[in-house]
Structures are given as C-alpha cells and as structure tokens.
C-alpha cells in the first residue's frame with residue numbers, strides 16, 4: 001500500500017551516509033511488512049538495500065548473512081556437505097508461506113527485526129547459536145546472541161537508531177544434526193508452533209521453541225530426555241503466560257502441540273541418520 005505519511009526516502013550508499021536518527025524514521029529492508037499496513041508515525045524511510053551488502057559468505061568459521069539477504073538468496077545457498085544442519089535452512093525459509101514475490105524481497109534481518117513469534121529466521125538463528133551484529137547510532141558496533149534479539153511480539157533488542165547489520169552462524173552449530181517441526185491451524189497458515197532440535201556429537205541436545213511462545217525459548221539437555229524430563233523442562237521454562245495468543249492459535253493449543261512436537265523431535269534425533 002502507499003505510505004502517505006512518508007515524506008522522504010533515503011538511499012545511503014555507505015555507513016557514513018546514514019542519517020542521524022530522528023523520530024519518524026524507519027529502516028526499509030524488503031518492505032513486505034512495512035508496505036502491508038499503514039505506518040502512521042513514519043515520515044522517513046532509510047532504504048538498507050542501497051548499502052549493497054553482500055548477502056552471504058561461507059567461511060571456515062561459519063556462515064555470515066547480511067541482514068538484507070533475502071529468503072530466496074538464503075534458500076538457494078549451496079552449503080558444505082559437512083554442515084549437517086544445512087537442510088534446516090530451507091525448512092526455515094519454507095516456514096514463511098509467502099509467494100515468490102515475498103520470498104524474493106523479504107529479508108532475514110527484516111524477519112528478526114519485525115519480531116513476530118512466528119519469525120522463522122528468528123527460530124533458525126536462535127537454534128544455531130547465531131550472533132547478531134548491530135550498528136549503533138554513534139558509529140559503534142555491538143554483538144548480541146540471536147537468542148536475545150527478539151524480546152516479545154513486535155519487540156526487539158534494538159535501541160533507537162540501531163540497525164541490524166547481519167548474523168553469523170558458527171561452524172560448530174552448522175555441524176549439528178537437526179530436527180524441525182512446525183504446525184499451523186490451516187495448511188497455508190502462519191506457524192502456531194515451530195520447534196527445532198539439535199544434537200551435538202557429545203550427545204548434548206537443545207530444543208528451541210518459537211511461534212508457540214512470545215519469545216524464543218531454549219532448553220538444553222545432556223542427552224535425549226525421556227517423556228517425563230522433557231515435559232518437566234518445558235513446564236519449567238514456559239509458564240502459561242508465555243504461550244502466545246492470537247488468531248493463529250490459542251495458548252492451550254500451542255502448549256499442547258509444543259509438547260507433541262518436542263517429543264517428535266526427541267524421537268527423530270534419537271533415530272540416527274539424517275533427521276527431518
């Protein structure tokens with residue numbers, strides 16, 4: 001839709017061209033959400049895509065993604081065969097059920113910054129121990145675990161004027177076996193629960209719960225938990241008030257499917273071979 005409160009669109013080519021932040025500013029990435037509803041307080045857009053960041057880089061220390069990397073660019077990546085977690089990337093991309101037009105413009109950074117509980121890039125980044133690089137308004141840079149980036153529905157850890165520059169996923173996390181489960185109320189609906197399990201060579205297991213809850217929750221186990229240990233850990237980490245409540249699912253349903261999908265993930269990780 002037309003954003004008829006916007007008076008200026010800036011297209012900086014470098015960090016030094018970024019404007020001093022003022023009330024009414026908003027970063028523009030893919031714009032798939034920004035242009036989807038009125039932005040009554042927005043006066044000026046700062047188009048991050050004009051900065052020309054390289055979308056991704058594969059190196060010995062892992063995978064680096066620019067915040068402006070699109071879902072389509074991420075899904076097309078050819079990753080090293082030793083990275084057992086590679087299928088998880090496509091699974092998370094496909095958890096956003098948009099058309100090719102959305103996939104070609106929606107960005108990884110926009111997904112995290114929008115901070116919807118059902119953000120699949122939030123889930124991917126949290127499950128694989130990604131770290132966020134954040135550009136501060138004073139020219140400095142800070143680093144934050146992706147797990148701590150989303151604070152609640154539509155709330156992220158950015159301070160005024162800060163920009164998410166990108167993410168780094170370490171090689172150790174990309175070498176883990178993974179299992180992914182997602183459910184929604186309708187076949188093309190938004191995720192009501194999205195859970196990711198990872199298994200390290202040491203036997204350590206982590207379960208990341210998103211979409212069902214207001215912010216990502218991570219459970220860690222020394223080995224595969226039995227039903228009772230799993231249920232107990234979920235109950236201890238997720239009080240009823242933390243289950244999300246919106247048109248995509250009621251809290252009691254989300255709590256129920258979280259337990260169900262967690263057990264499926266535990267079983268898949270326990271089966272050996274590659275998990276799905």
Ligand SMILES: Cc1cc2nc3c(=O)[nH]c(=O)nc-3n(C[C@H](O)[C@H](O)[C@H](O)COP(=O)(O)OP(=O)(O)OC[C@H]3O[C@@H](n4cnc5c(N)ncnc54)[C@H](O)[C@@H]3O)c2cc1C
Pocket residue numbers: 026027028029030031032033034035036048067068095096097098099102105106107108109110111112113114116117118119120158162163164165190191
């Ligand atoms: C059909 C459809 C289905 C969708 N399904 C889902 C879904 O399942 N899950 C989900 O989470 N979303 C969903 N969305 C919403 C949205 O498309 C995605 O979250 C998308 O990833 C947002 O990315 P974007 O680049 O388009 O962000 P934009 O719309 O450009 O920006 C989103 C917000 O983040 C801010 N922002 C963007 N990038 C940065 C940055 N680098 N630094 C600081 N702030 C920034 C913007 O100012 C804005 O407030 C869906 C949208 C559509 C149209």
